[in-house]
Amino acid sequence: MKLSFGQLWAVLFLFRAFTFISSAADYSVQRILGTAVSVLIQLFIAVPVIRFCRKNISDTEKFRKGGILFALYFIYTGMTAFGKILDITAAENFAVSGKIFPVVLTAAAVLYCSRLGLGSAGRAAVVVSGIFILFTAILVLTSSGDIKAENISGSYDENPVYHYILTDFSESTELPAVIILSLFTDRNREKGVYIYFASKFLLVSVVTLLGAAVLGRVSALADYPFFELCSFSSPLGVQRSDALFISAYALTAVIFITVGIVMSAFWLKKYFSHAEIVSMIFMAAGGLVLRGEAVYTADFIFTAAFTSAVVIYLILKGKRNDRKECCT
Numbered sequence: 001m002k003l004s005f006g007q008l009w010a011v012l013f014l015f016r017a018f019t020f021i022s023s024a025a026d027y028s029v030q031r032i033l034g035t036a037v038s039v040l041i042q043l044f045i046a047v048p049v050i051r052f053c054r055k056n057i058s059d060t061e062k063f064r065k066g067g068i069l070f071a072l073y074f075i076y077t078g079m080t081a082f083g084k085i086l087d088i089t090a091a092e093n094f095a096v097s098g099k100i101f102p103v104v105l106t107a108a109a110v111l112y113c114s115r116l117g118l119g120s121a122g123r124a125a126v127v128v129s130g131i132f133i134l135f136t137a138i139l140v141l142t143s144s145g146d147i148k149a150e151n152i153s154g155s156y157d158e159n160p161v162y163h164y165i166l167t168d169f170s171e172s173t174e175l176p177a178v179i180i181l182s183l184f185t186d187r188n189r190e191k192g193v194y195i196y197f198a199s200k201f202l203l204v205s206v207v208t209l210l211g212a213a214v215l216g217r218v219s220a221l222a223d224y225p226f227f228e229l230c231s232f233s234s235p236l237g238v239q240r241s242d243a244l245f246i247s248a249y250a251l252t253a254v255i256f257i258t259v260g261i262v263m264s265a266f267w268l269k270k271y272f273s274h275a276e277i278v279s280m281i282f283m284a285a286g287g288l289v290l291r292g293e294a295v296y297t298a299d300f301i302f303t304a305a306f307t308s309a310v311v312i313y314l315i316l317k318g319k320r321n322d323r324k325e326c327c328t
Contacts, residue, residue, distance in 0.1 A: 005192035007122030008185045010129040011259055012196040013203075015077075015174035017132055018252040020204060021226045021245075022084040024296075025167050026159075027211030027219040029152065034164025035204045039197050041165075042175055049311050050182045050190055056318030057183065069313055071267035073176050073306045075282050076298075078260040080173065082106065082287020083295045085253055091223040107284050109254050114261040114276045118184065121258050128251045135248045140206065142233040143214055151216035152209075168204070170300040176310045180263070257283065 003011065025031060082103055113121065169175075178196065182189040211219055211229045222228035230245045260283065265275035272278045290298060 003118065003122045003181065003185045005185055005188035005195075007119075007126060008181055008189065008192035009196045009199070010125035011122055011181060011255065012174055012178055012193075013129050013199055014125050014132065014252045014255045015177060015259075016172065016196075016200045017129075017203065018081065018084075018249075018256045019171045019173055020207070021249050021252070022088060022224070023167075023171055023226070024224060025164070025171070027208045027215060027225050027229075028159075028164075029209075029212065030159060030161050031164045031167070031208050032205045034161050034166075035168045035201060035208075037161070038165045038168035038172065039201045041169070042172060042178075043197055045307065045311065046175065046178045046193060047190065049179050049314060050193060052318055053179070053183055053314055054189065057314065067267045069306075069309055070176075070180055071264040071279075073180070073310065074260040074264040075279055075286070076302060076306070077173055077177070078257050078264070078279070078283030079286030079290050080295050080299060081253060081257050081260070082284055083290035086287060087291055087295070088224055088227075088249070103284050103287060106250075106253060106257065107280055110257040110261055111276060111280050113254060113258040114265070114280070118259070118262045121255065121262055125255050125259075128255055132248050132252060135244050136203070136207065138244065139230060139233045140210055143210060143229065146232045147210070147213040148216070149213070151214065152212050166300070170296070170303050173299055173303050175303060176306045177259075177263075179310055179314065181259075 085106060086103065113124070178193055182193060185192060207226070207229070211225055214229060214232050215222070215225065218228065219225040227245065233244075261276050261279045264279040268275035268278060
């Protein structure tokens with residue numbers, strides 16, 4: 001149950017791509033500045049902990065007894081993912097019927113994929129991240145004709161930069177996964193994390209700047225600005241490319257939830273014989289409850305809470321392992 005550093009990057013990139021697409025935050029220059037500061041803060045948190053774990057924690061099997069915290073974290077991310085899927089399918093009028101159908105369809109896909117393990121999910125993430133980057137390039141190229149310089153200044157809002165620092169941090173629900181998944185990475189884990197943070201900032205900055213230049217203040221009126229921006233993209237010249245990005249969104253959602261199921265099942269297998277099914281049930285049921293503002297409020301609280309808990313747990317675990325090795 002291991003990832004290469006490239007697969008680590010791909011999984012984390014898709015985690016952030018999913019939450020970025022699902023974001024309702026405005027597109028403005030302040031958001032880019034806020035993201036830059038937020039990324040630096042997250043680097044300051046994650047990299048020292050990963051280095052500490054590399055020196056003091058070598059065997060992930062040691063976490064099977066005390067890693068229920070990690071299981072709860074990945075179950076929580078799955079819950080919010082299902083909630084966001086339901087919110088977006090309703091707001092954007094995707095071709096689905098009812099509240100249960102998208103949950104059932106997504107649950108069936110991720111349950112099948114989760115049986116293939118973390119390595120398979122990592123390999124799939126590499127392919128899907130490539131597809132997502134290709135579609136983003138198409139979005140940039142085909143929307144460039146609608147860019148207006150005055151829209152960038154028009155996108156300026158009254159929210160200070162620190163508002164977008166907090167927004168990016170709360171949307172970065174993958175931050176604990178950056179630390180946890182690095183424990184399941186064979187080599188060059190720090191390299192994968194550095195590349196991830198760089199690509200995360202690049203993704204948010206490029207799409208936000210494009211959105212500000214194309215949409216202006218319209219992004220503040222849209223429920224989900226990313227899909228509003230997609231309506232300006234017409235790669236074939238005669239039709240919109242919404243289908244491309246709906247497909248990309250579905251693929252990122254499947255990877256996001258699949259990894260959550262695989263990782264939570266790693267710890268829940270001690271308590272349940274069918275841990276993948278149990279994880280998926282908790283996630284789907286939680287997604288029916290965590291809807292609308294409740295999702296974003298929960299992210300704001302639990303991203304910080306889980307990050308703090310994971311950092312403290314790993315440091316204590318690492319020091320305990322170090323003492324045992326010294327004694328023996």
